[in-house]
Amino acid sequence: MINYTENIRKISGDLLKSGKVDVVIGYKKGTLPGINEPFLARTPEDAQKLVWDSQCRLNLANYLTNRKENVGIVAKGCDSRNIATHIIEHRVTREQVTVIGVPCTGMTDKNKLRELAGGEITALTEKDGIITVTSRHGEKTVEKQDLLQSNCANCLHRNPVINDIPCADPVPEINTARNDAEIKAIEAMSPADKWAFFEDLLSTCTRCYACKNACPLCYCPTCFVDESRPQWVGKGDDPIDVRTYHTLRAFHCAGRCTDCGACEAACPMNIKVRLLTGKMEKSCFERYGWEAGLNTEVRPALDTFTLHDPEEFIK
Amino acid sequence: MENPYIPYPVSIDDIQIATEDKSLKTFRFVFQNKSDEEKFAYKAGQFAELSIPGLGEIPIGIASSPTEKGFVTFTVFKTGKVTSHLHTMKVGDTMGIRGPLGNWYPWDTLMGKNILIIGGGFAFTTLRSSIKMMLDPSNRSVFGNIDVVYGARTPGMLLYKDELFEWGKREDINMHLTVDTEAPNWDYHVGFTPAITEKVAPKASDDTYAIVCGPPIMIKFTLPVLEKLGYKHDHIIMSLENRMKCGIGMCGRCNIGTELVCKDGPIFTLSDINKTPKEY
Amino acid sequence: MKILHIDKASWDKGVLKSGETYRLTGPVKDKDTHAFKNLNDGELPDMGYVETKMSPKALLFPRSEVMLTYSTNPHDGNCNIMKEASKAYPPRAVIGIRPFDAKAIQLVKLNFDTEEYKDPYWLKAYEACTFVGLAINQPSITDFSTSCNTGPFDETGLDVLVVDTGHGFLAKILSTKGQAWADAAGFNIEAGADAASKITAMKKEAEANIVSKISVDKIAGKTVLELFDAGHWEDTAFGCINCGTCTFACPTCWCFDIQDETYGTQGVRIKNWDSCMTGLFTMHGSGHNPREYPYQRTRQRFMHKLKYFMDKYQEGIMCVGCGRCIKQCPANIDIREICNTMNQ
Numbered sequence: 001m002i003n004y005t006e007n008i009r010k011i012s013g014d015l016l017k018s019g020k021v022d023v024v025i026g027y028k029k030g031t032l033p034g035i036n037e038p039f040l041a042r043t044p045e046d047a048q049k050l051v052w053d054s055q056c057r058l059n060l061a062n063y064l065t066n067r068k069e070n071v072g073i074v075a076k077g078c079d080s081r082n083i084a085t086h087i088i089e090h091r092v093t094r095e096q097v098t099v100i101g102v103p104c105t106g107m108t109d110k111n112k113l114r115e116l117a118g119g120e121i122t123a124l125t126e127k128d129g130i131i132t133v134t135s136r137h138g139e140k141t142v143e144k145q146d147l148l149q150s151n152c153a154n155c156l157h158r159n160p161v162i163n164d165i166p167c168a169d170p171v172p173e174i175n176t177a178r179n180d181a182e183i184k185a186i187e188a189m190s191p192a193d194k195w196a197f198f199e200d201l202l203s204t205c206t207r208c209y210a211c212k213n214a215c216p217l218c219y220c221p222t223c224f225v226d227e228s229r230p231q232w233v234g235k236g237d238d239p240i241d242v243r244t245y246h247t248l249r250a251f252h253c254a255g256r257c258t259d260c261g262a263c264e265a266a267c268p269m270n271i272k273v274r275l276l277t278g279k280m281e282k283s284c285f286e287r288y289g290w291e292a293g294l295n296t297e298v299r300p301a302l303d304t305f306t307l308h309d310p311e312e313f314i315k
Numbered sequence: 316m317e318n319p320y321i322p323y324p325v326s327i328d329d330i331q332i333a334t335e336d337k338s339l340k341t342f343r344f345v346f347q348n349k350s351d352e353e354k355f356a357y358k359a360g361q362f363a364e365l366s367i368p369g370l371g372e373i374p375i376g377i378a379s380s381p382t383e384k385g386f387v388t389f390t391v392f393k394t395g396k397v398t399s400h401l402h403t404m405k406v407g408d409t410m411g412i413r414g415p416l417g418n419w420y421p422w423d424t425l426m427g428k429n430i431l432i433i434g435g436g437f438a439f440t441t442l443r444s445s446i447k448m449m450l451d452p453s454n455r456s457v458f459g460n461i462d463v464v465y466g467a468r469t470p471g472m473l474l475y476k477d478e479l480f481e482w483g484k485r486e487d488i489n490m491h492l493t494v495d496t497e498a499p500n501w502d503y504h505v506g507f508t509p510a511i512t513e514k515v516a517p518k519a520s521d522d523t524y525a526i527v528c529g530p531p532i533m534i535k536f537t538l539p540v541l542e543k544l545g546y547k548h549d550h551i552i553m554s555l556e557n558r559m560k561c562g563i564g565m566c567g568r569c570n571i572g573t574e575l576v577c578k579d580g581p582i583f584t585l586s587d588i589n590k591t592p593k594e595y
Numbered sequence: 596m597k598i599l600h601i602d603k604a605s606w607d608k609g610v611l612k613s614g615e616t617y618r619l620t621g622p623v624k625d626k627d628t629h630a631f632k633n634l635n636d637g638e639l640p641d642m643g644y645v646e647t648k649m650s651p652k653a654l655l656f657p658r659s660e661v662m663l664t665y666s667t668n669p670h671d672g673n674c675n676i677m678k679e680a681s682k683a684y685p686p687r688a689v690i691g692i693r694p695f696d697a698k699a700i701q702l703v704k705l706n707f708d709t710e711e712y713k714d715p716y717w718l719k720a721y722e723a724c725t726f727v728g729l730a731i732n733q734p735s736i737t738d739f740s741t742s743c744n745t746g747p748f749d750e751t752g753l754d755v756l757v758v759d760t761g762h763g764f765l766a767k768i769l770s771t772k773g774q775a776w777a778d779a780a781g782f783n784i785e786a787g788a789d790a791a792s793k794i795t796a797m798k799k800e801a802e803a804n805i806v807s808k809i810s811v812d813k814i815a816g817k818t819v820l821e822l823f824d825a826g827h828w829e830d831t832a833f834g835c836i837n838c839g840t841c842t843f844a845c846p847t848c849w850c851f852d853i854q855d856e857t858y859g860t861q862g863v864r865i866k867n868w869d870s871c872m873t874g875l876f877t878m879h880g881s882g883h884n885p886r887e888y889p890y891q892r893t894r895q896r897f898m899h900k901l902k903y904f905m906d907k908y909q910e911g912i913m914c915v916g917c918g919r920c921i922k923q924c925p926a927n928i929d930i931r932e933i934c935n936t937m938n939q
Contacts (some may be wrong), residue, residue, distance in 0.1 A: 030927040031921070031927060031929040031931070031932055032736075032737070032921065032922070032927065032929070035927045036927060037834045037926060037927035037928070037929075038833060038834035038926055039833065039834065040830060040833045042830075057925075058836075058925065058926060062836070063833070063834075111627065119645070120645075120735055120736060122736055136733070204625070204626060206649070206658065206839070206843050206868075207839075208838050208839035208840045208842075208843050208870070209838050209839060209873075210836065210838035210839075210840050210925050213836035213837055213838040214836050214838070214925055214926075222875075226873070226874075226875045228395070228396055229395070229396055231396075234854070234856055235659075235852060235854050235867050236659035236854065236856060236865050236867055237658050237659040237867075238659075238856075262925075265925065266836070266838065266840075266925030266926075267925075268648060268840045268844065268923040268925070269626075269628075269648065270626070270627055316713055316715045316718065316719070317713070317715075318679050318715045319712045319713070319714070320662050320663060320714075320853075320864070321663060321677055321678075321679060322677055324675075324676045324677075347676075366677065367675075368665035368666075368667055368675050368676075368677060368855065368857075368862060368864075369665070369667055369855050369857040369862050370855060371853070371854070371855050372853065373880075394880040394881065395880040398880070408675075409674060409675040409676065410675060411675075411676070411677055531883075556879070557877065557879070557885065558876070558877050558878060558879055558880075560851070560852060560853045561851075561853065563711070563712040564706075564709065564711075564712065565706055565707060565709075565712070565714055565849070565851070566850060566851050566852070566853070566869070567706075567849060567850030567851070567869070567871065567899075568850065568869070568871070568876050568877055569877075570895075570899070570903065572819045572820075572823070572898075572903055573819065573903045573906045573907045578711070590818070590819065590820065591819065591820075592819065592820065592823045592824075592898075593885075594877070594885040594886060594891070594895075595885050
């Protein structure tokens with residue numbers, strides 16, 4: 001990771017110095033152990049603040065939306081796929097973006113870190129795939145592998161798909177096929193069990209909207225939850241409105257989601273919202289062989305039509 | 316404990332289309348409980364929340380004058396959910412009014428002073444309330460000269476036209492009406508409000524105050540004119556608008572810096588406004 | 596000031612006994628965190644809890660609260676006339692509230708209990724409460740409460756301060772309300788003469804363990820416009836995703852929205868938590884938005900907390916240093932850093 005950081009700083013500094021980009025979107029070191037802060041470097045000096053480690057959970061493509069200048073952006077595999085989606089959806093142009101590609105070995109799950117520490121984390125270090133967390137109860141050292149977010153453990157595209165200036169050599173992919181075990185378990189439930197499952201899943205949601213605001217796909221100028229004429233969704237704490245929000249959002253992301261996990265990482269209540277988007281992506285893959293954001297040419301699944309599209313679900 | 320969220324029940328007593336494009340209507344309300352009318356004692360410049368069950372509330376300046384008894388009137392532009400519905404309502408319908416809210420033009424300060432009123436478009440409602448109040452026989456002698464510059468795009472877009480022309484005939488108020496471009500049978504000024512202001516405004520003095528109320532573009536070009544004429548910032552009085560919900564300074568959305576537009580305002584002097592962020 | 600000694604077994608019994616007189620509310624385990632909830636019969640507050648994700652502000656200011664009711668049925672005599680929703684406010688004991696959260700309630704009171712207007716929902720709920728606070732022996736690394744006119748043993752907003760000494764509880768009675776609750780619980784054994792000094796010593800130790808500090812001295816000296824127009828805001832707010840996490844978790848954020856919801860012909864006017872982080876919060880009917888850009892909303896939040904509030908009320912800043920926003924922010928926006936930037 002030290003190399004990654006050094007290389008990102010060097011590449012970004014050079015890009016800013018040469019004037020090829022006006023700004024670089026990356027991360028700077030966080031104020032708490034276990035989290036970093038998205039950061040906009042405007043000068044070569046700023047670029048020296050950039051960092052990379054396994055605590056860069058948000059998707060930086062989210063910060064690229066509608067930017068007008070030439071932008072360098074630090075991107076792991078999933079971020080790069082969202083950059084590709086942004087280009088397809090005309091949020092940015094290919095020409096204005098320079099991707100500083102990060103071959104990604106996964107992000108740590110903030111909850112696994114907390115559980116490992118057994119209390120408040122007072123320090124965290126990461127070296128050669130080993131993570132050490134410190135708390136009042138002492139130090140714990142674990143292989144990063146065992147702390148990965150589930151989307152990272154199941155990741156199929158760890159290397160950036162757009163990679164103008166790689167910050168390191170590609171890493172080997174660890175998976176060859178989707179792991180849909182969690183989704184399948186829900187599919188196998190009876191309708192009543194499913195209902196109860198989702199009721200419980202969303203029961204602690206405060207509708208702070210961290211999930212949609214962390215999501216690079218959620219860039220609508222006015223989200224449907226904010227529409228007032230007509231008002232689609234109530235704004236109180238009626239569980240029906242909460243479920244409406246989550247379900248509709250998932251549908252809106254269908255065929256566009258790269259399973260970056262930013263929504264879950266952002267959720268302060270630790271709601272597994274990826275179970276909803278995951279179902280959409282599973283369907284898109286099964287029906288259309290579609291995975292979002294693998295290149296900048298092909299329109300997303302729900303944006304195209306062929307005569308061979310399966311339609312057995314139309315009854 | 317008085318519940319400030321409960322609107323007074325009112326009946327719509329009269330509805331008049333206020334402009335030629337029908338985008339504004341003037342609603343006259345009567346209180347269903349006589350005692351509520353007393354509780355609703357207001358001063359010119361204040362506003363109220365018009366409250367329609369099931370749709371919500373909308374803050375609107377009070378267009379009637381405190382000197383007019385037995386009813387309150389509001390002139391409402393059809394724009395959002397609540398106002399669009401209000402425009403479909405009929406005489407006799409029941410709804411709610413919550414208020415009066417906010418502060419008022421500083422009538423204590425304005426006593427004995429000359430007053431220049433500058434209004435544009437449909438932001439003339441609380442100005443109408445103010446003029447009507449000042450022209451009341453019991454009040455007129457309290458104030459010095461009154462000049463009114465009021466402009467709209469066309470003659471048909473001027474609010475309260477009949478009254479304006481009546482005031483135009485009076486000796487105790489100087490009316491300077493204007494429209495943006497020449498119009499048939501229009502014997503008054505032609506030109507934008509700031510330009511007319513520059514021509515007709517009384518000389519600045521310690522005893523002359525300007526009250527300015529209009530669309531942002533009018534305000535933007537009128538303030539430099541007043542400055543050029545020598546009006547001091549604490550002699551320029553404005554009424555601000557911001558998105559509001561509670562109207563009583565609690566819900567937190569209408570602030571400009573430390574000031575809550577709904578409760579500390581909506582009336583501020585330009586020198587007050589100069590100290591706050593321009594978040595309106 | 597009377598200090599009672601309560602051993603842990605008596606504590607449980609007494610708290611349950613007070614439940615005969617008071618509705619009890621306290622921290623209980625809720626999924627992977629703790630939350631303030633009304634306790635069921637026989638349920639005890641978890642006095643070993645570390646923190647709650649959401650502050651207890653919702654006890655007085657629920658996320659969604661019915662204020663008024665109405666009927667739109669023309670056959671009802673009161674068609675389209677708003678009525679206050681009927682609500683009971685029986686005495687409630689809030690057990691285990693943290694001192695900084697109780698202090699926050701005092702700050703929020705400045706908003707809901709004013710000379711001109713009183714929010715009856717907040718105020719009646721407040722008046723019904725007896726706050727039995729639990730001192731913090733081990734402050735979190737994000738706790739900067741001692742920089743915010745409060746602290747781990749602050750008594751300001753409390754009726755009773757309970758200190759867990761490890762062997763039992765010391766309960767310092769701070770008001771007649773507090774005494775009434777102790778009476779209802781049957782707590783009446785006065786602690787030994789060394790209790791006050793024991794509490795003082797524990798307080799000192801806890802305060803000494805606070806590693807986070809902020810300072811607002813220079814902010815106080817600057818004008819609103821100097822701070823507002825400072826060039827850093829776009830960069831300061833860059834990472835902020837403008838979600839409502841901080842505002843919802845915050846014990847001092849009080850902004851709300853008013854919405855009508857009609858079911859058939861019967862409806863309610865409700866007060867919902869709102870957040871200055873959202874664009875809709877300030878959007879005019881015309882479509883004009885005075886805080887059009889996300890950074891302007893972030894700026895509003897910190898200007899409100901660290902400057903506007905201070906200038907308006909002369910009661911310090913609108914923050915009690917609980918650290919919830921720092922811990923829960925998905926983007927690591929840290930109020931301490933922003934305060935430092937503003938206080939340059």
